Amino acid sequence: MTEFELIKGCVNEDMTCQRLLFEQYAGKFMSICLRYANDTMQAEDLLQEGFIRIYKHLHQFKFEGSFEGWMRRIIVNVALKSLQKKRLHFVEVNDEINDAQIPSYAYSSLGEEELMKLINNLPTGYKIVFNLNVIEGYSHDEIADMLGIQASTSRSQLVKARKMLQNQILQLEKIAV
């Protein structure tokens, strides 16, 4: 079944197509939800809500651009909406913060699960900005619009998130040694 047929089937409320779509993308989207949520239960709720929205708004997909990208945006938006209800606080920091890099060998051995854990250890504001910018590829201006913050705040949050991740990786190295 082609992607076009799959989408058309979902729009026509074909349960087989909808199930197929779910099985094809649920794993990836669960990973996204886990990066934004505080725990597995919340991630599950986000994924459920995200798929319901995807099915509901699928008829609006214009077949312009990536279908997966379109769905990812919905999942991310659901996650953001859920997190924004927690009254996120984005603290302004000095833009000239030390952004020294750690050597790549320090983290090159880390697997996906470890990276996920590191991200989830970040404060919520850092985590959201890091996910949006680094993993999803949104610019700081786009993040600013999505979260209702300044672009400079987004930048500073990213720098701090990166720094905190690096510190965590260094701590892991020390423990390993």
Added chain:
Amino acid sequence: MKNEHPFDSYFKSKLQNHKTAVPEGLWEKIVAGKETKKPPAIWWKDNMLVMTLLCAVLLSVTYLFTNKTLNPLENIVANNSTLQPNTETPGNKVATQKLATESNNLENNIIVADHQAQPENLVSVNEINEAGNENAVAGSSLKQYHPSSYIKNNAFLFKKKDGDKKDDAANTAVSDDAFATNSSLIISNDALLPLTPHTQEKTVSILSINLSPKDLKALSTVNKNILGLGCPNGFPSTWYIEAYGSADINMKSIYAKDVNSTYINKLDSTTRMSGGFTFGVRVSKSINEHFLLKTGLQYSQINERFKTKTDSILTITTVVTTRTIVRGGGQSDTTVRDTSTLQQIGYKTGYVNNRYKSIEIPVIASYETGNDNWRIALNGGVIVNLTSSYTGQTFDTSYGIVPLSAKQANGFYKSNVNLSLYAGVSLLKRIGNGLDAFAEPYFRYSLSNAATSGAGYSQRFNSAGLSLGIRYKLNRKSSSTRD
């Protein structure tokens, strides 16, 4: 294009297409969630239907009652306007001519003359005996009166005797004496109908009236208004003030809009309605004998018990064990104390009372009927919310406990929840002069969602309750309804 950080690139390459195991049963939940999620548009349509029905009912009731009141005595022969020469018919020619010449008397003395009084507020006419052509006009015209609930099955009796003191008789036509001494209302037909030269003594008996002593007393007190003499606009308005309070049972309906059903289920299961109350003051104005409009100001409060559960509560218990070592041979005993700690990780359950407070304006139409001691009223209308505030706690979608507040950004509930429909039945009992006690079971249905759009769900509170209160008549001296 942004210059990617190597550190970031590593994270992106590893996580962008990363897959994680999906919990079992999630597909079934999605299917169930799709089916149970009700589009808000349907609710809006439902509300529109309810609103349309309510408007239709109110308009019908209003029309029904106001239509009766829009039937003044336009065609009554005793009214000066209908006694103009241009309204003459062959049968009443003589009468109208004479009346035209005695218009001053008519204006002052005829019971229903010169007033656009509403029939039901006056007196009823069951029969009219015509006596002569001169009186036929009056008789036929007076038949247009409608029965009244106050003086039912009665009729006027108009007598003509030659030599009666025309002015005196006319002037005392509705005097207290007449009511007090005789259940027939005697009026010189000079006042109502003129004599013709050939009429010597003739009982015209246009109308007869038989009143109960109670009705007569009422009439004697307020005769001018009842007879339309003091009320150029028809029915005399009666004003009441009502004070009331009620104990309420509240019902909450909640459904998901932008959040998942698991969250809604948890929110629903951790809260329990614990009753509420309403108190307020209303002013009522009678539109006609049965129909009243009420408005005022009231305060209502809905109480809810919210169960909180705090996870990962660490309890540390210190245990001190004392042992005594007994030594023989005259040596002293040795006491040994071991201290250990016991750590328990569990959860703590607590309760918070959530309060939903509102200040509102009730706008109610009421149909009331009954006797002097007992009356029953059907009430229906809307309750307009002026402002609402909330105290307490709730869950957010991450199951963190957050305060309820409509005033803060991202609050869960609106500061104004618009309209509710109201329906109730009142039972009123006379307890004093102009004072009634009433009990009013009622139900109110909220038309609006109390939750903000950011809350992600829709929540309405419907209430049922029993109002108890008192009603005091403000203009007892001048009204025609119950005193």
